[in-house]
Amino acid sequence: MSKQNTEELAEQSLRNSGMYRVPVAIEVLANKLNLTTQAAELGDNVSGVLVVENGRGAIAYNSDHAVVRQRFTIAHEIAHYLLHVEKNREPQLFIDKYVAFRSDTDSSSGSEQDEVDANKLGAALLIPGTLVLEQIKKHQLDLDDDEDVTLLAKQFQVSVIAMTHRLTNLRLLR
Template sequence: MYEELIKELLSLFYINKPPIKPEIIAYGLGVELYFYELPLQISGILYNRKNSPTMLINKNDNLLRQRFTIAHEIGHFLLHYSNNKIYLDYPIENSKIEREANTFAASLLLPDFLLGRYLNLSLEKISSIFYVSRKVTEIRLKDFKIL
């Protein structure tokens, strides 16, 4: 769904192998990134701070969750961002824009053009190579009609 945008984005930052480093992409896009102690139910926040897009990532989340949250916030930044809006990401949020950001994040962390090279491997091995959760890998493999 977002494959062309993701391909262009990864090319812009010379990323051509897994694992994708979403923090590098965020910095490259000019988004300030901070790891901060947030309430348990909030994984990340994207907002405008002094005319600069800023992400707060819950430092108490595990590393795989943090990586997904950064990719998710990049999705908000590229697809939905405006200077006067705040995006609070709750893990169970199910609005249209949250689903779009989740789809973008999964596709960014496991882009089609890279994932296709590893489809002969086990789900666990793919998760380990791309440094994502089993759940994210399952979602992307369903996109490939593998699961």
């Protein structure tokens, strides 16, 4: 999926749901897309699960994880729902052992590509490019200043590492 398409799909999904604001209410977005969300005991090795059946979906996210990580997991599962659920083949199950932000340049093949695409769209849903630019301008943030990047991460309720990767992919950070 091209970079431009990913950004457009994220922005369109957020705007259509009335969720195009900071911080993105990612659980509400899921609900508006007909997906339920629930914290669950998924053990040490699973971040999130998406189950789709009869046109409805359910996301479970690891109850032991930090909120910023849970938000990223939910965004990732929403991305699978938007990108990879085949409407005529049900039920479908996605199990994500480890969801983490990866940069656009990471190599991948086969179903790994689905994970890369889900991570990219997930990041674009949580940290929409246009809203990042708006926040930087509004608060006159200096991205060379670690404190300002941390502040930006707080505003979007994401981890500093996720924000740093996203800023890099948006070519706002070197």
